[in-house]
Ligand SMILES: Nc1ncnc2c1ncn2[C@@H]1O[C@H](COP(=O)(O)OP(=O)(O)O)[C@@H](O)[C@H]1O
């Protein structure tokens with residue numbers, strides 16, 4: 001089957017010479033949820049803007065629904081829905097008016113339009129708020145409304161750029177719930193970006209890890225994790241830990257993180273640690289995408305975040321990673 | 323094909339509707355539409371009172387046209403706001419021709435301009451201006467086309483400008499001089515030669531002159547020229563701004 005999105009060596013250099021995307025290639029199968037995972041400034045939004053015809057690529061090729069994003073922009077626009085990272089609602093209009101605006105841009109009118117508006121509002125639980133001005137909405141409600149709007153015209157591919165950015169933990173969970181609900185009822189292909197590891201891991205069928213404008217790896221979250229290690233042993237110690245067989249030292253700040261490839265090795269490794277070093281604290285957890293990211297880029301997304309916090313876009317982080 | 327046409331018409335309609343809703347909801351905008359031009363009238367009208375009815379009837383169409391042009395240029399400002407608040411992306415990513423996007427905005431701005439103009443004309447008649455009612459309809463046509471030129475200029479600049487300050491500069495150093503150096507306030511028949519030529523090179527001059535001609539019979543340029551130039555330039559302005567719109571990268 002032909003891929004619904006196919007991208008070959010796509011590049012974007014902004015005026016001023018910033019190389020935001022340095023040649024990415026990937027394909028999306030119809031119906032899958034595909035995630036771009038990477039820190040702030042990795043080039044996620046730039047890629048989405050090129051795929052949704054808002055930015056002209058500097059080089060390379062991208063096809064969406066079989067159409068070239070450069071030369072067949074209008075056909076591409078017809079088959080996609082987009083929820084942008086920065087809100088794109090008219091605050092002076094009500095929720096329903098925003099949806100009507102969208103509907104008519106896509107040729108929907110009359111009873112068909114009214115029916116569809118009712119449907120999508122119900123899908124995101126906003127029926128009660130339909131006739132309130134959007135400026136009275138909370139961040140979470142606005143995101144839900146944008147989600148409803150994005151799928152209003154039943155696009156074949158839905159692009160979601162950081163759908164949970166700037167929301168608190170509960171609201172984030174809720175938004176994902178809606179996204180999954182939408183996916184089930186509308187059966188569309190979803191391309192999303194996020195820098196929340198655990199969300200990508202939970203939601204995406206396949207993930208591309210992107211850093212500094214390049215894709216480091218594409219695979220299912222499971223495979224990505226398994227390839228790196230099975231479990232991670234974190235140790236707090238004053239000693240310097242030397243090589244241990246079957247173990248990869250992944251991080252050596254105040255706590256040392258040891259990646260263990262095979263779960264059956266854990267007891268042996270722990271035994272060796274206890275025997276040879278002065279251990280203050282020790283904990284074991286299943287490896288996650290966070291560890292994959294660390295392995296691939298040599299840094300944690302969290303480091304990056306604090307570095308670029310206040311850079312651009314709303315950054316309101318609720319809670320930690322656990 | 324029919325599908326696409328329907329979509330374009332729906333888009334123009336809903337963009338017009340949005341601007342109307344926003345205008346009505348923004349109290350300050352309403353005040354600006356109805357009160358501000360009255361102040362202009364007072365400012366200009368008082369100085370000319372000595373000139374009598376003839377003079378009032380000549381100058382009033384100029385004031386009305388100025389109000390229409392100024393409020394039409396605001397279409398560009400609304401694009402700036404949409405950029406600022408991200409809403410522009412919603413339009414840019416939709417499968418709608420940029421010409422429809424431009425016409426939709428123009429329709430909204432021009433509706434406001436027309437309502438404002440009718441209001442000013444009525445006030446003008448109350449204070450003694452004499453207008454030819456038979457010419458009201460073609461006069462309106464000229465006013466709409468003139469406004470379309472102003473919308474086109476506003477949208478084109480908004481497409482290439484990214485900050486509000488620059489837009490204000492455009493308003494002050496391009497639009498305002500164009501209004502003042504047009505037939506709005508200068509009578510080509512009595513102006514000194516060089517000034518008359520400046521006025522003739524100003525595309526606004528023809529629409530305003532035609533507007534005045536239909537309303538009062540006091541045109542200074544040939545009517546056929548008023549109509550031809552204004553139709554031509556307004557179409558050009560729409561097309562150019564649609565092309566500029568296509569180039570916006572959000
Ligand atoms: N309009 C722009 N002009 C110049 N540089 C930009 C622009 N937008 C983004 N960038 C830069 O391009 C890089 C990638 O940004 P972006 O695609 O927004 O990353 P992400 O969405 O992954 O956070 C960053 O270094 C950013 O500063």
Ligand SMILES: [Mg+2]
Nearest residue numbers: 044045085162
């Ligand atoms: Mg981004």
